[in-house]
Amino acid sequence: MDYIFRKRKLLKTLLSLSLLFAALALLQKLKPGDGVSPAPGSRGDAAGAAGRRQLEAAANWLEAENSFYRSATSNGSSSNNGGPASEATAVGPGGPTNLSSSPAPAWEVTVTKCSPNGSVRSLPWFSGLDSRFQQYVLYRHCRYFPLLLNHPEKCAGPGPPHLLMVVKSVVEQHDRRAAVRKTWGRERSLGGLSIRTVFLLGTPAAGKDRRNLQKLLEYEDRLFGDILQWDFMDTFFNLTLKEVNFLKWFDIYCHRTRFIFKGDDDVFVNTENLLEFLASQGEGPRRESLFAGDVISRALPIRNHQSKYFIPKQLHDQPYPPYAGGGGFLMASALVRRLLAASEDIELYPIDDVYLGMCLQKVGVEPQVHYAFRTFGIVKRRVSPMNSDPCFYKNLLVIHKLSPEGLLQMWDTVHNTTLVCAKKVSFNLNE
Numbered sequence: 001m002d003y004i005f006r007k008r009k010l011l012k013t014l015l016s017l018s019l020l021f022a023a024l025a026l027l028q029k030l031k032p033g034d035g036v037s038p039a040p041g042s043r044g045d046a047a048g049a050a051g052r053r054q055l056e057a058a059a060n061w062l063e064a065e066n067s068f069y070r071s072a073t074s075n076g077s078s079s080n081n082g083g084p085a086s087e088a089t090a091v092g093p094g095g096p097t098n099l100s101s102s103p104a105p106a107w108e109v110t111v112t113k114c115s116p117n118g119s120v121r122s123l124p125w126f127s128g129l130d131s132r133f134q135q136y137v138l139y140r141h142c143r144y145f146p147l148l149l150n151h152p153e154k155c156a157g158p159g160p161p162h163l164l165m166v167v168k169s170v171v172e173q174h175d176r177r178a179a180v181r182k183t184w185g186r187e188r189s190l191g192g193l194s195i196r197t198v199f200l201l202g203t204p205a206a207g208k209d210r211r212n213l214q215k216l217l218e219y220e221d222r223l224f225g226d227i228l229q230w231d232f233m234d235t236f237f238n239l240t241l242k243e244v245n246f247l248k249w250f251d252i253y254c255h256r257t258r259f260i261f262k263g264d265d266d267v268f269v270n271t272e273n274l275l276e277f278l279a280s281q282g283e284g285p286r287r288e289s290l291f292a293g294d295v296i297s298r299a300l301p302i303r304n305h306q307s308k309y310f311i312p313k314q315l316h317d318q319p320y321p322p323y324a325g326g327g328g329f330l331m332a333s334a335l336v337r338r339l340l341a342a343s344e345d346i347e348l349y350p351i352d353d354v355y356l357g358m359c360l361q362k363v364g365v366e367p368q369v370h371y372a373f374r375t376f377g378i379v380k381r382r383v384s385p386m387n388s389d390p391c392f393y394k395n396l397l398v399i400h401k402l403s404p405e406g407l408l409q410m411w412d413t414v415h416n417t418t419l420v421c422a423k424k425v426s427f428n429l430n431e
């Protein structure tokens with residue numbers, strides 16, 4: 001057993017290293033395809049083709065390695081019960097089943113049945129929208145999608161996690177996930193409080209090498225067991241789908257967790273400070289409706305067509321409710337069920353953090369502003385010189401935004417015992 005365990009560990013290290021290299025090499029090559037296809041005939045075409053070939057080779061190689069990996073561990077009590085999801089549309093409750101007990105609730109959405117809502121075409125304002133927004137409102141009623149990769153076991157066991165780290169990511173950002181796993185998202189127990197991590201993903205957007213990226217992702221998930229993937233395309237407008245599908249997932253599989261940190265895969269999070277902050281909240285109803293982050297109040301929809309956040313007047317013509325910047329915020333798990341129920345009565349909105357603000361408003365919870373969340377929300381502020389000072393990072397909760405290498409470096413520096421900062425802040429909401 002011990003031998004198998006050690007062998008697995010070695011394999012795991014070797015394979016995750018090669019996966020990292022393969023993915024990194026490919027990402028370099030595929031960069032021009034970052035959502036925008038390169039102009040025809042440009043250098044990007046050749047590089048893209050070479051990248052795709054390499055991606056295919058890497059995926060094939062991984063598949064071969066993988067069957068070896070599986071057979072080597074299939075007799076042990078493997079903890080990866082997500083299983084291969086090659087053909088799967090949805091993964092059942094998984095884990096050891098107990099036939100004598102009633103079935104646990106599970107993700108019941110197994111097919112994508114999403115046809116356009118033709119009646120929106122007759123709305124007076126529909127024809128005034130640009131085609132991107134027309135598509136959006138035609139499919140806006142489609143909320144829940146099949147799970148391609150699931151981890152029903154994530155919060156199981158006698159002691160549910162104290163804090164679940166929920167990280168929005170996309171298939172291609174393998175290196176960011178790797179950095180998060182090594183730093184603030186590392187699954188562990190701190191002072192007896194357990195921390196678990198999941199990454200939320202959709203499927204690669206069109207134009208990417210979907211099949212091979214998917215294989216790489218499934219492989220990564222078999223190694224780390226922390227990917228939740230839904231069968232919708234991972235685009236900016238679909239981020240709200242990630243939000244509502246996660247709320248529903250959490251309600252089914254993870255509601256015994258105490259707190260959730262939800263954030264991007266390119267932020268720095270000071271995990272110890274998060275726990276200290278949560279401990280400072282005391283007990284009681286206030287803690288059960290905790291929602292804290294970098295709150296933006298009285299923001300107006302952006303009408304500049306060049307902006308990523310552009311919203312036509314027809315879609316929304318009021319100030320936004322207070323909302324927390326999606327880069328990172330904390331919430332009490334007791335709030336999730338209320339938000340889920342509220343969300344089912346609110347039409348989806350293309351900006352995910354604003355949408356969550358709408359849900360909060362409906363349940364009557366005011367998001368709390370806290371200075372230690374520096375996600376910079378929607379409006380980018382100028383980079384401050386403080387942004388490279390480790391003491392700044394040591395004293396805050398969440399900081400936008402770092403490269404994977406920057407994150408690893410800053411994490412080491414902040415946790416270096418020789419680092420001396422002038423003051424140590426303590427966290428409570430009255431500061």
Ligand SMILES: *[C@@H]1O[C@H](CO)[C@@H](O)[C@H](O)[C@H]1NC(C)=O
Nearest residue numbers: 004070071072073074075076
């Ligand atoms: C797995 O178990 C089967 C049956 O118990 C046995 O025949 C086989 O040799 C085992 N394989 C490994 C790799 O241990």
Ligand SMILES: *[C@@H]1O[C@H](CO)[C@@H](O)[C@H](O)[C@H]1NC(C)=O
Nearest residue numbers: 096097098099100101102103
């Ligand atoms: C299965 O469920 C029954 C009834 O809930 C319980 O008594 C039993 O201990 C369970 N068995 C296992 C192996 O979990």
Ligand SMILES: *[C@@H]1O[C@H](CO)[C@@H](O)[C@H](O)[C@H]1NC(C)=O
Nearest residue numbers: 117118119120123140141142
């Ligand atoms: C289709 O759109 C109409 C008009 O906005 C709306 O009343 C109706 O509820 C929508 N149907 C679905 C299934 O969402």
Ligand SMILES: *[C@@H]1O[C@H](CO)[C@@H](O)[C@H](O)[C@H]1NC(C)=O
Nearest residue numbers: 136139231232233235237238
């Ligand atoms: C969202 O995902 C669905 C399902 O994959 C896709 O049909 C739709 O085009 C996506 N919407 C946007 C705005 O990208």
Ligand SMILES: *[C@@H]1O[C@H](CO)[C@@H](O)[C@H](O)[C@H]1NC(C)=O
Nearest residue numbers: 412413414415416417418419
């Ligand atoms: C901690 O910082 C000191 C001084 O900058 C440096 O010499 C040392 O290597 C660092 N230790 C680690 C473990 O990074």
